[in-house]
Amino acid sequence: MQVLNSQSNDIDTIFEFYDMAIAHQKKVFNKHWQGFSLDLVTQEVSENRQYKILVDGVVACVFAVTFADKLIWGDRDQDSIYIHRIVTHPNFRGYAFVKEIIKWAKEFASENNIKYIRMDTWADNEKLLEYYTACGFEYVGVVTLNESEGLPKHYEGISLSLFEIVV
Known part of the structure; x- marks a missing residue:
């Protein structure tokens, strides 16, 4: 299993993953993503903030990071x-990629003097609330x-x- 920066040739795959996630969200929850702009994803890729997890050379999961989230975190930002935007391909469900992302993020944070690993989700998504706390x-x-605006x-x-998570 490898966590790597996504490249520009991964953008179509990233959007395929987002489409799969939206279809899944529509089945299991009362809210879903409304799609994402190509400009946003292209910028994330160019800034090395889009990642992919490979399993035996196959893209199994994608996620993005940012280092500022003022509109969501306010003074704590x-x-x-x-x-x-963690998305796991249906063929790889059960691989506990959130835990793998946490391991990766802890190492990244330690190397870059970052104190916190943070996430958000819809406040009424009980299943994800339980899952994220179970992951640490x-x-x-x-x-x-x-x-x-801008989100x-x-x-x-x-x-x-x-x-x-406090690092």
């Missing part, structure tokens, strides 16, 4: 790596977004549960 994240509260469309007018 500091010294953090924020993990977003601490639940640190709920935030309701007053402003979402993907699914962030408009929602409440989010926040999670962090």
Whole structure:
């Protein structure tokens, strides 16, 4: 298993994963992502903030990171790596990629003097709340977004549960 930066030739694969995730979200939850812009993903790739996990050379999971999330984390937005849009290919469910991402993020954080690994999800998604805490994240509260300009469309007018790991 390898965690690698995504490259520009991975962009179609990333969007295929997002489409699979949206279809899955529609089946299992009352909210779903509203899609993402090509500009956003292209920028993330060019800034080395889009990642893929390979299993035997096959892309099994994708995720993105950022180092600033002021609209979501407010005054707590500091010294953090924020993990977003984790998508596992259906053929690789059960591989516990969130735990692998945490291992990777802890190493990355240690090497870059980052104090926190953080995530968010819809506040009413009980299944993910339980899963993220079982993976080692601490639940640190709920935030309701007053402003979402610059964030993907699914962030408009929602409440989010926040999670962090202190490195």
